[in-house]
Amino acid sequence: MLDILAYGAAALIVAALGIVVYATTKPDTFTVERSTTIGAPPTDIYPLIADLRAMNTWNPFVEHDPTIEITYMGPPSGAGAVHTWRGNRNVGEGRIEITEATPPSSIVMQLDMLKPMKAHNRVTFTLQPEGLGTKVTWAMSGAQPLMGKIMSVFIDCDRMVGSRFEAGLAKLKAIAER
Numbered sequence: 001m002l003d004i005l006a007y008g009a010a011a012l013i014v015a016a017l018g019i020v021v022y023a024t025t026k027p028d029t030f031t032v033e034r035s036t037t038i039g040a041p042p043t044d045i046y047p048l049i050a051d052l053r054a055m056n057t058w059n060p061f062v063e064h065d066p067t068i069e070i071t072y073m074g075p076p077s078g079a080g081a082v083h084t085w086r087g088n089r090n091v092g093e094g095r096i097e098i099t100e101a102t103p104p105s106s107i108v109m110q111l112d113m114l115k116p117m118k119a120h121n122r123v124t125f126t127l128q129p130e131g132l133g134t135k136v137t138w139a140m141s142g143a144q145p146l147m148g149k150i151m152s153v154f155i156d157c158d159r160m161v162g163s164r165f166e167a168g169l170a171k172l173k174a175i176a177e178r
Contacts, residue, residue, distance in 0.1 A: 019150065019153055024146065024149065026144065026149040026152055026153075027144060028143065028144055029141060029142065029143055029144055030141065030142060030144045030148070030152075030157065030158075031139060031140070031141040032139065032140050032141075032157070032158050032161045032162050032165065033137060033138070033139040033140075033162075033165075034137070034138055034139075034162050034165035034166050034169060035135055035136065035137040035138075035169075036135075036136055036166075036169040036170070036172075036173055037130055037131075037133050037134065037135050037136075038133050038134050038135075038136055038172065038173045038176050038177060039132065039133045039173075039176075039177045040133060040134060040176040040177055041104075041129070041133075041134060042104035042105060042127040042128075042129060042134045043103075043104045044176055045104070045127055045134055045136060045172070045176045046103055046104035046105075046107075046127060047077065048172060048175060048176060049107050049125050049172075050077045050078050050081070050098065050101055050103070050107050051076060051077035051081070052072060052077070052081050052082075052083045052096070052098070053072060053076070054077075056070065056083070057171075057175065058168055058171035058172045058174075058175055059168055060164045060165075060167040060168040060171070061091060061164060061168075062085065062087075062091060064087075064088070064090035064091050065087035065088040065090055065091045067087070067088070068085055068086070068087035068088075068091055069085065069086045069087065070083055070084070070085045071083065071084045071085075074097075077098075077101075078098060078101040078103075079098050079099060079100060079101045080097070080098065081097070081098045082095065082096070082097045082098075083095070083096055084096075089116060092113060092114070092115040092116045093113075093114045093115040094111065094112055094113040094114050094115070095111075095112045095114075096109050096110065096111050096112070096123070097109060097110045104127060105126065105127050105128070106124065106125065106126050106127065107124070107125045108122065108123070108124050109122070109123040109124070110122065110123075111123050111140070117147075119142060119148075120142060120143070121140050121141060121142035122140070122141050122142060123138075123139070123140045124137075124138075124139045124140075124141075125137065125138055125139075126139075136169060136172065136173075138165045138168065138169060140161065140165075
């Protein structure tokens, strides 16, 4: 019986080490990016992103907690606009600040997650005229520490976060095309 337990424990240790070794081969950074074409000019779409209150009407990351606490600071839109939030385990806690705003073509934000896990990521929105509409791209990038690499062995973060970006862009499209 002891031999079976010893072999089982050894197998678990080898498997865990194998996962860690495999995880270390993953990139040190990540990027998640999704795009859609919206039938509206960039000048109509830009304010729906650069104003964080307007953004939160279509932002899929706040909808998973009807009692989320959001606090806005700084100017109403553009560089320096900030919102902090505290919510349930589905939305966590953090802060986002618009660090660069170039109307009507781009917005760059600093996303600082505090819960459920700490992360500091760059979020960018680019708006490019395309035919009679605008191609809107939502991207997030950042460092991927070892714990993130290990999680990525089991969870497809690109698909998970990307599906939220797709849902948000669909809502943004519906609002902008009204």
